Amino acid sequence: MVENKNNNNNLQQPRKKNTNGKIIATAAIVGVVGGLIGGGVSYYAADQMNNASVNNGAAQTSVSSSSSKVSEKSAKTSGTMTTAYNDVKGAVVSVINLKRQSSSNSTNSLYNSLFGNDDSDDSSSSSSKGKLETYSEGSGVVYMKSNGKGYIVTNNHVISGSDAVQVMLANGKTVNAKVVGKDSTTDLAVLSIDAKYVTKTAEFGDSKSLQAGQTVIAVGSPLGSEYASTVTQGIISAPARTISTSSGNQQTVIQTDAAINPGNSGGALVNSAGQVIGINSMKLAQSSDGTSVEGMGFAIPSNEVVTIVNELVKEGKITRPQLGVRVIALQGIPEGYRSRLKINSTLKSGIYIASVNKNSSAANAGMKSGDVITKVDGKKIDDVASLHSILYSHKVGDTVNVTVNRNGKDVNLKVKLEGN
Numbered sequence: 001m002v003e004n005k006n007n008n009n010n011l012q013q014p015r016k017k018n019t020n021g022k023i024i025a026t027a028a029i030v031g032v033v034g035g036l037i038g039g040g041v042s043y044y045a046a047d048q049m050n051n052a053s054v055n056n057g058a059a060q061t062s063v064s065s066s067s068s069k070v071s072e073k074s075a076k077t078s079g080t081m082t083t084a085y086n087d088v089k090g091a092v093v094s095v096i097n098l099k100r101q102s103s104s105n106s107t108n109s110l111y112n113s114l115f116g117n118d119d120s121d122d123s124s125s126s127s128s129k130g131k132l133e134t135y136s137e138g139s140g141v142v143y144m145k146s147n148g149k150g151y152i153v154t155n156n157h158v159i160s161g162s163d164a165v166q167v168m169l170a171n172g173k174t175v176n177a178k179v180v181g182k183d184s185t186t187d188l189a190v191l192s193i194d195a196k197y198v199t200k201t202a203e204f205g206d207s208k209s210l211q212a213g214q215t216v217i218a219v220g221s222p223l224g225s226e227y228a229s230t231v232t233q234g235i236i237s238a239p240a241r242t243i244s245t246s247s248g249n250q251q252t253v254i255q256t257d258a259a260i261n262p263g264n265s266g267g268a269l270v271n272s273a274g275q276v277i278g279i280n281s282m283k284l285a286q287s288s289d290g291t292s293v294e295g296m297g298f299a300i301p302s303n304e305v306v307t308i309v310n311e312l313v314k315e316g317k318i319t320r321p322q323l324g325v326r327v328i329a330l331q332g333i334p335e336g337y338r339s340r341l342k343i344n345s346t347l348k349s350g351i352y353i354a355s356v357n358k359n360s361s362a363a364n365a366g367m368k369s370g371d372v373i374t375k376v377d378g379k380k381i382d383d384v385a386s387l388h389s390i391l392y393s394h395k396v397g398d399t400v401n402v403t404v405n406r407n408g409k410d411v412n413l414k415v416k417l418e419g420n
Contacts, residue, residue: 087274090200094168094225100130139220139267150198152191154266181312205275207301210239218258220267234258240383252384253298260297269299321417324360365415375403
């Protein structure tokens, strides 16, 4: 099975100091307007917002205290999601990606940041001697306190390329963090801090129980730690949406219309019970034809998060067993699209096999394009996340029993799992 890798079109630009000591960005906002983007934030956007805020404030007129007043009898009100927010806010942190800034000129820095041409000897030499500075910021969730350490889950792209990582806690204190493990395929990473700094841990909920229309909140640091603990509300648009990334991989994610902006990546998607049911990872800013898109954010389901972070803490990396196929979940695909995707099956749920990799374990077991996986090890398969959950409970080399529906008939196959 071809594994999923998160698409990171959002270019997280470093910030630099000019000769006047002011913070400037080496490039304008690039990723915010294009495609699927991650949520790391550069500092150009934040500076522009601050300037706009000052200008707007100057244009406002004050209201005389004699013209109106707030009633002393006003009741303190709160909704269900206020309680949920209070349950989790102490566990949501800002994650700071630190890099050693090169002393090369700004023209080369802009070129390198845009095109990734930073492999020259001169660049690496000056970078190794440079001062650590904030390159980008994202969010994270403290989920466990064990063996003298506090463990934080975030997105891999938030800490990618860092020379050091810091965490700003909910109380405003900034502490150094260590990268325990990271996985680019699921775009997850685990950090650790000294347990003495942990005052609150979040609880994971069951992402399999989510329903479309269910109210959720997103908690994180959009545009960086200046806006830490920001909360936005929305609904679950799709509990399990299988998307294809620019690298050609697939990922099953939670789709929500809760506002997710650069900096929210790695933060919590929370249900009304105050449980984390997803880790916010990316948003769709525009379609392939350039049409602007609003309200399409995506989070990694909590059930998959738990599986991955446990493995990262234990092993420091993820070695995945896979079948060697490309698939798409039947659940949620409208009838009108089935013909376009060349799906002939009349089944409403299961995993449709779009193609079988040559010489893969699936091919050797007799699996064919057009088959629909309905069960693995006797357990029903409805979406890609559930398939991953079962496969990842095995080791490379294990043999699993896979039931596929082929032309309306069930066929049982024994597949020896290969590694990724």
